[in-house]
Amino acid sequence: MLTTLGLLLSLALPVLGTYVSISCPSHNQCQRALLSGNDILLHCPSTGARWYYLQADETSRPTNVLHVFNTDILSEGSLLIRSPQPSQTGYYRCQDPNGTQVVQYEIDFQDVTTLHITHKGLGQKPLQNETLSPNEATLMFTRWEPWQDCNRCGEPGERKRLGYCYIQEPLLEPMPCWLYQDEAKTWSSRMQPELQIEACLEECKPSEGFTWEYVTFDSFNFNKESESVWLSCPLGSIYRPVIWEADNVPLTWRDQLSSQDFSASMDSSTGGSQLQIFRPAIYTCFVQQELVARFNPTSEPEVLLSHGREEAGGRQETGKADSVLKGLKLMLLVGTVLALAGALFKVLRPFQGKKCNQVLLVK
Numbered sequence: 344m345l346t347t348l349g350l351l352l353s354l355a356l357p358v359l360g361t362y363v364s365i366s367c368p369s370h371n372q373c374q375r376a377l378l379s380g381n382d383i384l385l386h387c388p389s390t391g392a393r394w395y396y397l398q399a400d401e402t403s404r405p406t407n408v409l410h411v412f413n414t415d416i417l418s419e420g421s422l423l424i425r426s427p428q429p430s431q432t433g434y435y436r437c438q439d440p441n442g443t444q445v446v447q448y449e450i451d452f453q454d455v456t457t458l459h460i461t462h463k464g465l466g467q468k469p470l471q472n473e474t475l476s477p478n479e480a481t482l483m484f485t486r487w488e489p490w491q492d493c494n495r496c497g498e499p500g501e502r503k504r505l506g507y508c509y510i511q512e513p514l515l516e517p518m519p520c521w522l523y524q525d526e527a528k529t530w531s532s533r534m535q536p537e538l539q540i541e542a543c544l545e546e547c548k549p550s551e552g553f554t555w556e557y558v559t560f561d562s563f564n565f566n567k568e569s570e571s572v573w574l575s576c577p578l579g580s581i582y583r584p585v586i587w588e589a590d591n592v593p594l595t596w597r598d599q600l601s602s603q604d605f606s607a608s609m610d611s612s613t614g615g616s617q618l619q620i621f622r623p624a625i626y627t628c629f630v631q632q633e634l635v636a637r638f639n640p641t642s643e644p645e646v647l648l649s650h651g652r653e654e655a656g657g658r659q660e661t662g663k664a665d666s667v668l669k670g671l672k673l674m675l676l677v678g679t680v681l682a683l684a685g686a687l688f689k690v691l692r693p694f695q696g697k698k699c700n701q702v703l704l705v706k
């Protein structure tokens with residue numbers, strides 16, 4: 344059932360425009376490295392846009408993305424790629440209805456399962472630069488993104504930054520490794536994207552008196568068969584600051600990477616948006632320092648959904664959980680979709696009003 348919930352959530356989100364998106368000026372070509380496994384929206388300002396995909400080697404022919412199972416074209420023309428695979432590295436072309444090219448993205452989806460993770464506080468070192476034979480002047484290095492915001496405010500937290508593998512030939516612009524590889528057929532064991540983490544302490548931004556609403560899932564239970572359960576934080580992404588708390592105690596990468604915490608394990612390939620838990624507790628997750636969801640253990644296999652209400656700053660729950668969705672499985676499903684969509688809409692509005700314009704753009 345958790346899987347279904349995750350699926351519904353991700354279906355509800357694109358309509359609300361809450362995906363991490365990247366954009367490129369009209370009539371330009373933009374080259375980017377990104378990570379596999381994390382949904383991404385490629386922006387194209389053309390209603391009725393058509394999208395074509397080409398592999399980076401010159402021999403392939405353009406494929407209409409309608410034939411690609413994990414993509415969707417949103418009404419305003421943008422292309423949503425759900426959990427992109429490293430094999431989907433290549434060129435994404437957007438054409439207007441007349442067949443004129445509006446924009447082309449050259450995307451290297453670097454394999455998130457090979458992420459090289461280091462924590463500054465544990466003295467772990469990122470990958471070294473490497474020269475490539477036969478041409479010793481060709482350099483393989485990590486190009487770092489800016490640090491993301493701290494995952495908590497007012498108290499010690501952690502922040503992360505992503506680093507992508509790039510190759511630079513003398514006098515040429517650096518290229519993402521796998522786009523380069525498709526042309527030059529080089530390979531090295533250093534070809535890995537990176538994730539670096541460090542401790543941080545950030546002031547809380549002054550509250551603007553928003554009423555913040557979050558989703559509560561009375562949704563997981565431990566039974567004889569399940570030794571662990573996966574929780575998925577709505578709106579979470581490797582491109583955004585995420586943090587989990589178990590019974591109000593924050594889970595840290597430091598503890599996890601130094602193997603001190605065995606009660607829960609953050610999935611690094613989603614930047615910690617997915618959490619594998621081994622004991623019942625109340626789990627809460629925060630995205631961009633805002634409470635987004637609360638997961639309560641339940642002893643029954645059915646899923647109840649309710650939503651809480653929270654005053655910004657005060658963080659008290661004023662809404663009472665309405666317990667719905669008992670009875671027929673069909674009712675349960677339909678109800679869940681509607682309630683989730685409704686709850687999410689409420690959750691997401693403050694994002695849009697408040698910080699989302701900056702937050703959601705990876706640029």
Ligand SMILES: *[C@@H]1O[C@H](CO)[C@@H](O)[C@H](O)[C@H]1NC(C)=O
Pocket residue numbers: 439440441443
């Ligand atoms: C498409 O072509 C028609 C006719 O040539 C033209 O009127 C229209 O402005 C064009 N649309 C776009 C989006 O270029």
Ligand SMILES: *[C@@H]1O[C@H](CO)[C@@H](O)[C@H](O)[C@H]1NC(C)=O
Pocket residue numbers: 472482484485511
């Ligand atoms: C690695 O290469 C990059 C790109 O040329 C450069 O900016 C960086 O300073 C180098 N790092 C080291 C440790 O040499």
